[in-house]
Amino acid sequence: MDARQPSQTADGAAIMRALHQQLPAEARILDDPIATMLVDPQSDAFKARVSFVAQLPERVRLRLTNFVLRSRYAEDCLAQAVQDGTTQYVVLGAGLDTFGYRQPAWARHLSIIEVDHPATQDIKRKRLRDGGIEIPDNLSFAAVDFESVGLEVGLRQAGFDSSRSAFFSMLGVSQYLASDALDGTLEFVLSMPKSSEIVLSIVLPDDLLPTDEAALAASYAARFAAIGEPWLTRPTPDAFAARLRGMGFSRAVHLSPDEANKRYFSGRTDGLQASLQEQMIRAVV
Template sequence: MRDGQPSATAFGAAQHRAVHQDLDGGVVFSDPLAWAILGVDDSARIVESARGGSRHGLRWFIAARHRFAEDRVRTATTRGVRQVVVLGAGLDTFAYRQPDPAVTVFEVDHPATGEWKRERLLQAGIAIPESVRTIAVDFERDDLIAAMTAGGFAPDDAAVVMWLGVMPYLTPAAVATTLRAFGAMADCEIVFDYRAPITDPDAAALAAASDLRARTASVGEPLSKPVAPAELHGVLRTAGFTVIDDLDRPAIRRRILGLEPLGGSGGGHIISARTGEVSARRP
């Protein structure tokens, strides 16, 4: 993390979301605030440099994970959930696009990052709805649920949590701690992405994974070790989650992108897990 700003990888992911609006017409994930929150002066150059680039797969994955997460949020709020948590909020704009004033959105992030974002919103002319709560948390030291509760979160009520672009950089212990915190709730759904080992001989997938590891390491934010789906599912169940919907590459292509389900199951996965029921869904 850069002092008082989102991490370099979070900023890069936000650029991919913004480029998707122009280069792909936002066909998977629509975010009219994507460029405004970035505050860059050279958007045309950024779009042009991405045209025909080698990282289009990552751009589509980032669009897909946000589409899936926000679809799950809409489903949850339709059934009456009134608390949405954006964990590691960074440059996410959901809180400023969602139209229901009865839904409270808790943006949780490091204090310095949260302060930077408030300044960025002011500069961009993006209004902060009264339904948004900013929760400052030092993830290394603070009790997550206690800090959120102090900011108005009700752990006894239902909630849906978006935790995107974060888990692949954390240690297994940090992941387990976060999952236990939300898994203790009676009615909670968490949506996040993770990296699974690449087991198929897909040269393009292996090259893309190698490029991503090199780039994140070069900015001081190395990726953690990939985790096998069965291992992660065990961690989720131990934490209290009983309904697991895990999308691998073929499932992402089929269910979100509407494409032929090509490729193996390794690489980026998008997953939803809920407490309170006993079930599991295959990709």
């Protein structure tokens, strides 16, 4: 992508999280009051997204939950890591992620670093300012392009301590990275002290998806390529988890849609389900 332009896909993800907040509180997978404050319902992007979603077949629309599920799953894993003593949280490709601005009490002792292109961070800071949302003391920004600037350098400048374990999330990002940049990021996580971990989403290849989801993936891929954010990497979950173990991670676990449905979507009456297109992987050093 053109690092000088703010990411439009980050805006799209934020809009999807904001739309999710229209569900009654008890029906939300992710309770995110900040999400609605970072997007403008009058903007063309917001209106276009609403009409895009409305035109999808119902079966596909009900599975369009990856934008909230990935944050929810990562934050649940983070909560566990914090209980086990982790004090650093790095949000890779943070976009308009809101965790830092609605952090629960258990996160207060974390040092949170948001990593993204500077142009996307500038837009985020502006929207935070416009929304009257303060940047908390325990949050800082690292301007890094995974394709060129070393993550280690960028994080060090933002106060990251590589001698202490850390939790990394990388949500809705891996598909935009060439495999070298993705490997470089994973190698960096792997260089961290034991018990550090990364939770990331991957977009599956079309041949692992039912026809309707593959059609949605094809339309996303075409749209994102046209706006300069092409999808470059789409691994299969099993092969990717095996690759992580091969690299040296002690554990690499795939949260399958069945498991995600059991864990987060059971007992619903509205038919909402875990996404098939984008799925979650957790890897521990």
